[in-house]
Amino acid sequence: MSFNRNPKMPSGVPRLCLGLTLGLSLAACGGGGGGGGGGDGGGNPFATAEFRANYGLGNIRALGAYTAGWEGTGQTIAVIDTGVDVDHVDLDGKILPQSTDIAAGNGRTLNDTFGHGTLVAGVALAERNGVGMHGVAWGANLLAIRADALNPCDPFSACFQDDDLAAALNYARTQGARIVNMSMGKGGIPNANFRNALLAATNAGIIVVIAAGNATGANPEYPARFAADPAYSGLVIAVGAVDDDNIIANFSNRAGVASTNFIVAPGVSITTTSNSGGFASASGTSFSAPHVAGAIAVLRERFPTATAAQIVDMLFSTARDLGAAGTDTVYGRGLLSLSDALAPLGFLWVPVDLGPLVEETELRLGAAFGDGLTQAAALSDVLALDMLGRDFHIDLRGAVLPARDVRASAFEGAVLRSAERAVDRRLGDFGRWGLSFTDTARLPATLPSPDDEDRTLRSWWMQSGTKHTQTGLYYGAAAGRGTPSVLAPIGFASRLTLPQFTLAGTGSGAFLSQDLGKAARLSFAWHRGDGSDPTAATSLGQAWLETKVGRARLAIGLGQVDEEASLFRSTAAGGFGTFSATRSQFVTVGGAVPLTTGVAAFASLTAGLARPEMESGMLSGWSDVRAASYSVGVRWQDVLTRGDRVGLALGQPLRVEHAEVDLTLPTALRADGSVATSTRRVDATPSGREMNIELAYDRVFSEAASLATFVSVARQPGHDRNAAPAAFGGIRFSLGF
Amino acid sequence: MRLAATALLFVLAACASPPTMVQVGADTWMIAIPGGDPTCVAYRLQSATQATVQSLFYRKRDGSFTMSRMEACGAP
Numbered sequence: 001m002s003f004n005r006n007p008k009m010p011s012g013v014p015r016l017c018l019g020l021t022l023g024l025s026l027a028a029c030g031g032g033g034g035g036g037g038g039g040d041g042g043g044n045p046f047a048t049a050e051f052r053a054n055y056g057l058g059n060i061r062a063l064g065a066y067t068a069g070w071e072g073t074g075q076t077i078a079v080i081d082t083g084v085d086v087d088h089v090d091l092d093g094k095i096l097p098q099s100t101d102i103a104a105g106n107g108r109t110l111n112d113t114f115g116h117g118t119l120v121a122g123v124a125l126a127e128r129n130g131v132g133m134h135g136v137a138w139g140a141n142l143l144a145i146r147a148d149a150l151n152p153c154d155p156f157s158a159c160f161q162d163d164d165l166a167a168a169l170n171y172a173r174t175q176g177a178r179i180v181n182m183s184m185g186k187g188g189i190p191n192a193n194f195r196n197a198l199l200a201a202t203n204a205g206i207i208v209v210i211a212a213g214n215a216t217g218a219n220p221e222y223p224a225r226f227a228a229d230p231a232y233s234g235l236v237i238a239v240g241a242v243d244d245d246n247i248i249a250n251f252s253n254r255a256g257v258a259s260t261n262f263i264v265a266p267g268v269s270i271t272t273t274s275n276s277g278g279f280a281s282a283s284g285t286s287f288s289a290p291h292v293a294g295a296i297a298v299l300r301e302r303f304p305t306a307t308a309a310q311i312v313d314m315l316f317s318t319a320r321d322l323g324a325a326g327t328d329t330v331y332g333r334g335l336l337s338l339s340d341a342l343a344p345l346g347f348l349w350v351p352v353d354l355g356p357l358v359e360e361t362e363l364r365l366g367a368a369f370g371d372g373l374t375q376a377a378a379l380s381d382v383l384a385l386d387m388l389g390r391d392f393h394i395d396l397r398g399a400v401l402p403a404r405d406v407r408a409s410a411f412e413g414a415v416l417r418s419a420e421r422a423v424d425r426r427l428g429d430f431g432r433w434g435l436s437f438t439d440t441a442r443l444p445a446t447l448p449s450p451d452d453e454d455r456t457l458r459s460w461w462m463q464s465g466t467k468h469t470q471t472g473l474y475y476g477a478a479a480g481r482g483t484p485s486v487l488a489p490i491g492f493a494s495r496l497t498l499p500q501f502t503l504a505g506t507g508s509g510a511f512l513s514q515d516l517g518k519a520a521r522l523s524f525a526w527h528r529g530d531g532s533d534p535t536a537a538t539s540l541g542q543a544w545l546e547t548k549v550g551r552a553r554l555a556i557g558l559g560q561v562d563e564e565a566s567l568f569r570s571t572a573a574g575g576f577g578t579f580s581a582t583r584s585q586f587v588t589v590g591g592a593v594p595l596t597t598g599v600a601a602f603a604s605l606t607a608g609l610a611r612p613e614m615e616s617g618m619l620s621g622w623s624d625v626r627a628a629s630y631s632v633g634v635r636w637q638d639v640l641t642r643g644d645r646v647g648l649a650l651g652q653p654l655r656v657e658h659a660e661v662d663l664t665l666p667t668a669l670r671a672d673g674s675v676a677t678s679t680r681r682v683d684a685t686p687s688g689r690e691m692n693i694e695l696a697y698d699r700v701f702s703e704a705a706s707l708a709t710f711v712s713v714a715r716q717p718g719h720d721r722n723a724a725p726a727a728f729g730g731i732r733f734s735l736g737f
Numbered sequence: 738m739r740l741a742a743t744a745l746l747f748v749l750a751a752c753a754s755p756p757t758m759v760q761v762g763a764d765t766w767m768i769a770i771p772g773g774d775p776t777c778v779a780y781r782l783q784s785a786t787q788a789t790v791q792s793l794f795y796r797k798r799d800g801s802f803t804m805s806r807m808e809a810c811g812a813p
Contacts, residue, residue, distance in 0.1 A: 082790065115804065116790045149787065159765065159787040186788040211791040214781040216770065223788070250772040251779065251793060269806075269813055281813045282804050283779070284792035 053133035053279070054123070055244050056266030056291055062136055064339030065298050072137025072297035077124050078177035079290070080168040081117030081184075082158065083110050083146035085275040088118060090126035090134070091142065098175050099144040102168045103161075110146055114158055115275040117144065119282050120183045122273030124290035125297070132279040133271050136294025136338070139301070143177050162190045165223075166197035169208075173201050178300060178308070180206055181293040183286035185213040185221035185253075198226060202235040205308040209293045211285035212240040212253040212262065218329070219256030227261035234261055235308050237315070238332070241267025241288040246322060246335055252285055255332035261312075262332025263319055265291035295338045302342055303390050305671050310388060314341045317388075346387030348394065350575035351666045351675045353616040358384050358394060363576045363619075366535065366569030367403040367502065368627050368654040370686025370719025374400045376663065378680050382575075383666040391669035396575075402718055403569070497604045498542070499629035499654035500559045500586045503569055505529050505536025520547040535569040537561045552593040555604075559586035567612045568627065568656065577617015584610035584625075598637040605630045608654065621662035621681075629654040633694075644699035651692050655719050659684040688721030690714055708732045759796075767794055767802055777810035 046066040051057055065071065076096065083101065084091060086109075101108050112118045121135075121142055128134035147168040149161045165182070172180050180201065201208055213221030220227065224238035241252040242264045248254065255262035267288035274280035292315070299311050306314070318341040319334035327333055348358040365372060373379070379396040386392060509527035516522055527540040544557040563582045565571065572578055590604030608627040614620050631651030639646045661684050668676040696710035711729035757769040759780070764787065767780040780802065782789040794802040795809030807813050 114790075116792055119792065119804070158782055158790040159784050160789070161787055165788065183791050184788040185791050186784065186786075188786070190788070214770065214791050214793060215768075215783075216772075221791075251770045251781065280805055281807065282792055283806070284781075284790075286791040289791075 048130075050128060050130060050132065050134050054266075054271045056123070056270055056287075057134075057136065059242075059244065059246060059266050060136070060291055060295065060336045061339040062295075062298075065302075065342055068302075068342060070298050070302045070342065071128070071139035072125065072294065072301050073139035075137060075140040075179070075297035075300050076143050076177055077137065077140050077290075077293050077297055078143040078145055078172035078175070078180045079117060079121045079124065079293075080145045080147050080160075080165065080172065080180060080182050081112075081120050082114040082148040083108075083112035083117045084121050084142065084144040085112050085115075085118040085273065085277065086110055088122075088273050088275070088277055089131055090129065090273050091118070091121060093127060094125065094141045096141050096143050099142065100171065101146040102171055103147055103149055103164045108146065110144055112146075112275045114148065116158060116183070116286065117146065118275040119272050119280065120181065120286055120290050122279075123270060123287050124181060124294040126273050132273070135272075136291055137297035137301075140294070140297040143172060143175060145171055160184050162194040165190070166194040169194075169197040169201050173204050173206060178206055179293055179296050180208045181210075181290050182208065182223065183211040183284075183289050185211055185215075185224055185285075187215070187221060190223050194223065195226075198223065198236070199231060202232040205235070207235050207237065207296055207308050207312060208232075209237045209239060209289045209296070211289040212238045212255075214241075214251040214284050215253055216251055217253040217256070220253045220258050220262065224253070225258060228258035233309065234312060236261060237292060237312065238262045239285060239289040239292050240264040240332065241283075241285045242322070242331075242335060243268040246320075248323070248330055249283070249285075251283075252288075254330045255327075256329050259327050259329050259332045261316075263292060263315060263334065263336055264288065264322065264331050265336045267291075292336055295336055295341065298338060299341055305669065305673070306388075306390065310390075313388065314345070314390075317341075317345055318343070344384075344386040344390070344392050348384040348386055348392060350618070351383060351385055351669075352575055352618055352664070352677075353577075356574040356617075358396075358399075358575070361396065361399050361574030361576055362572070363400045364535070364571045365401060365403050366566070367718070368499075368568040368656050369403065369570050369659075369684065370655065370688060370690070371402045372656060372659065372684040372686045372719075373661075373682065374402055375687070376400070376682050378663050378665060378678075378682060381667070383668060383675065385669070389673075399574075399576075402720065497590060497606070497631060498557065498559065498586075498588060499606055499627075500540065500542070500561050500584075500608065502654065503537045503561050503563070503584075504540045505533035507531075507536075509540075516547075520545065534564075535566050535571050536563075538564045552591055554591040555589070557586075557588040557590075559588070560584070561586070567610060567625065568608075568654070572614065572617065572619060575617055576619050577614040580613040580615055582610055582612045584608055592635075595634070598639075600635050601633070602635065602649075603630070603632040606654070618664050619661050620664065623658065623660040625656060625659040625684075627654050627656045628652070639697075641699065644697065647694070647696045649692075649694045649696075651694075653690055653692065655689060656685050686719035688716035688719045688723065690716050690719045706733075759802075761802065765789070767796075777806060777812070779806075 044067060046063055086092060086095060099110055101110055124135050125137045125140040125142055126133060126135035128138040145168045147160055147164045149159050149164060210224040212224045215221060219225060220238040226232055227236040227238040238258045238261060241249040243249055249268050265288040267285050268283045269281050270287040271279055271281050296311055299314055316333040318337050320337045321334045322331040349355045350358055350361055374397060381393050382396045384392050384394045504527050507527055507529040511525040513521055513523040523544040525542045529536050529538050539562045542557060542559040546555040561584045565579050567579050567582050586606055586608040588604060588606040592600050592602035594600045606629045610625045612622045612625060629652055631649050633647060633649030635647040637645050660681055662679055663682050664677055664679040666675045667678050670676055692712055692714050694710055694712040698708035700706045709731040714726045717723050717726040759767040761767050765782060765784045768783050770779045770781055773779045777795060779793040779795060792804050794804055795806050796802055797809045803809050
């Protein structure tokens with residue numbers, strides 16, 4: 001039952017009609033948004049006292065890395081320094097046996113008597129064990145290379161000769177280290193031996209992180225100043241210090257000439273491991289550098305196929321801008337931000353065919369598909385790449401959008417109010433023509449179309465028809481923007497009886513109907529879409545034969561729908577590919593039989609078939625898609641007064657009953673940069689089955705006034721088994737004057 | 738040249754109060770970092786020829802230096 005225009009020819013005197021339609025949705029509120037949880041300190045298991053002991057971890061946004069499961073496991077950080085406390089509880093389990101004292105001829109052990117190396121190593125990778133603090137990359141291992149010189153730096157073991165540092169770099173390289181931390185500096189340029197060793201390290205793809213210095217200078221000290229030298233391939237990173245407010249420390253050397261390879265990290269009052277076996281607070285760019293070294297270890301774990309240059313690019317591209325906008329001579333690239341470095345950079349794209357963007361990848365389902373494919377488990381883990389070519393795994397189930405407007409399709413517009421102005425004229429022997437303008441305001445809550453800013457629809461239609469009483473031929477044409485009324489002359493026309501009509505949008509068409517004697521009529525209707533709705537059919541054709549058999553009226557119909565780039569109003573884009581032109585056929589059988597005076601029962605069944613194909617994308621190999629719709633009901637006449645009607649119907653709107661498709665998804669990025677894929681056949685049918693019960697009443701008061709109203713309850717609306725039942729109804733009053 | 742430079746540094750240090758430069762080794766000095774807390778002056782270690790650790794130091798009552806501000810000034 002519907003509010004379509006009366007399919008019969010308008011009769012009587014020409015009239016101007018004013019109609020008012022009210023409608024509302026009584027849908028039960030289903031489900032609710034889930035609560036959020038987690039976040040820094042908000043129940044995050046990694047936001048512990050041990051984490052908070054060094055505020056630097058929070059300032060560099062390390063928590064997100066741990067939550068995602070990345071902590072530098074399997075990585076090695078070479079710390080060239082004054083040795084390490086080999087017995088410290090936070091370090092003893094991760095000191096590699098290749099650790100050594102590289103300074104020749106002094107018979108010392110690796111043990112850190114001065115204490116600086118232990119402080120530095122702790123910031124980078126102290127173990128997470130519930131004791132004290134933990135480092136940035138608490139899963140990484142330590143290659144401790146002691147290189148301090150006793151003479152002539154008495155009484156401190158806190159100086160380093162260039163040749164010893166060169167030997168240390170060479171040792172780190174030959175031991176396979178990929179990350180080196182050097183928390184030392186000087187005013188003068190290191191000797192050629194050191195420069196050659198540094199060059200060999202960077203040529204081998206080692207990232208060398210060096211403290212910028214504590215001399216308050218406008219440029220980094222050496223060797224950090226080599227960050228400005230392109231000879232080192234951009235793999236030398238100079239690190240300045242900021243305080244807990246992310247302000248450049250007064251002692252820190254600034255970025256200056258090395259700004260493009262300069263980054264800042266916390267370096268004031270950093271709590272870390274001390275060579276007493278406990279923990280201590282210390283300040284200096286010595287302790288900024290290992291924050292960066294630890295972050296690099298985490299990035300290497302997450303992106304094992306990335307080159308050193310790409311790792312550095314990740315750090316710099318995602319650093320939080322401080323000071324003057326952009327790269328500046330104080331903060332360089334800005335503040336290290338580990339979570340941002342781990343997150344996708346720029347756009348994400350799906351590595352299939354031409355590489356469509358993730359944000360353009362969607363499958364919008366037509367009503368007949370309900371929620372099909374929205375929960376396809378295979379879509380929960382799909383490989384996507386960011387603009388750096390890094391692999392991320394995304395859940396694409398949210399890109400499969402169930403049909404909108406489900407209730408609207410049942411309520412033919414879900415209108416709040418509609419003011420219709422119509423003109424209906426008889427043109428002598430040429431028949432009648434009608435022109436109608438309708439302003440309709442939509443219920444915002446009814447239609448989940450947040451992008452619909454204009455909630456007022458204006459529709460119009462024109463229809464002209466004439467009937468030759470002698471030959472019984474009835475023909476006409478229609479055009480408009482609104483419900484395709486050209487199809488109205490077909491008997492039983494409703495979304496349940498002839499569900500293929502719901503695939504048509506606005507456009508124009510023609511109809512032809514010929515009486516075959518007194519008991520039968522053959523009708524044809526053809527509709528051509530105007531292209532305003534990309535999901536609507538480009539054309540629809542329907543043939544319909546009605547005949548009387550005894551007291552019953554039987555009918556059979558054949559319909560064909562052509563869609564240009566959709567399938568039952570489903571569209572695909574981006575990584576899903578696009579639908580090729582699709583033709584579907586429909587067969588309908590139906591009938592009505594009087595039960596008693598004024599009471600008739602009716603029923604109809606429609607079956608549809610389509611053979612879709614896709615152009616490119618992850619969807620391919622569709623099976624035949626079969627769909628069905630049915631309705632049964634009873635109609636009473638003259639219930640309350642002469643001429644009124646009451647109808648009760650039970651039915652199922654068009655539902656895809658069988659559909660399978662191959663899903664070919666990119667799943668992994670191989671070490672050689674190629675993409676692994678997997679294909680599985682999935683069921684695309686909806687999870688539920690919508691059933692509607694409709695009760696309608698209409699009454700004609702006079703030729704100029706009529707009333708129509710209905711209430712409908714839908715179980716599993718949208719063919720979604722988890723959807724709450726929805727109720728909707730409407731009332732329409734037409735007044736002619 | 739080195740002796741001359743050393744002598745010059747001593748002269749400069751002697752003229753400052755509190756000391757902005759303290760020689761701690763044959764080739765190493767502690768240089769006060771300006772602009773910090775005047776009640777707990779921070780120093781950096783500098784060598785004429787070698788690289789040095791880039792941590793801050795603080796002077797204890799006995800005149801020696803430590804990397805621990807707590808140890809030198811009684812506050813972190």
